[in-house]
Each structure stands twice: as C-alpha cells, then as structure tokens.
Amino acid sequence: xxTPAEARAAYRERRFYAQPDPAPMAEVRExxxxxxxxRLYRPATGPLPLLVYLHGGGWVIGDLDTHDxxxxxxxxAAGCAVLA
Numbered sequence: 001x002x003t004p005a006e007a008r009a010a011y012r013e014r015r016f017y018a019q020p021d022p023a024p025m026a027e028v029r030e031x032x033x034x035x036x037x038x039r040l041y042r043p044a045t046g047p048l049p050l051l052v053y054l055h056g057g058g059w060v061i062g063d064l065d066t067h068d069x070x071x072x073x074x075x076x077a078a079g080c081a082v083l084a
Contacts, residue, residue, distance in 0.1 A: 004060050011061040023072040031083075039064045041075040041082040049080040 027042040053071055055062045064084055075082040
C-alpha cells in the first residue's frame with residue numbers, strides 16, 4: 001500500500017532498530033561505477049580478494065546505506081574486500 005518512496009523511507013529508518021552498530025573497517029570508499037553509486041569495504045590493508053555484492057530486493061527499496069552493516073560483516077568474516 002506504500003509508494004516506492006514511502007517504502008524506501010520506512011526501510012531506511014527501520015535499519016537503525018534492526019541492525020547492530022557497523023563493524024570498523026580499514027577503509028570504506030565511496031565510488032561510482034558508470035554513474036551507479038558503489039561502495040568499497042576493506043577490512044585490512046594490502047592485497048585482498050574481492051567479493052562483489054549486489055542486493056536485489058526488486059531494486060526498489062534497498063541501497064548502500066541499508067546494507068552497510070551486512071557488507072561490513074561480510075568483509076570482516078570473509079577477510080576480503082567487498083564492493084557493493
């Protein structure tokens with residue numbers, strides 16, 4: 001019953017109640033991939049394998065901020081860089 005804009009706003013606000021604090025990273029960098037916002041998470045310095053994380057979810061309500069904690073947790077647990 002919500003518009004896409006309303007659903008995005010509700011999802012974004014809910015993340016503060018449902019997610020733990022973000023894990024610290026050695027580096028978090030904002031990027032652009034052909035005009036599409038992207039974010040690189042590096043749990044350590046030096047060469048690392050790379051995991052590319054694409055959140056589907058209908059491509060309507062999720063964004064880099066709603067999946068920030070998950071991407072940080074993936075990077076830390078896997079010991080690799082994550083590009084979201």
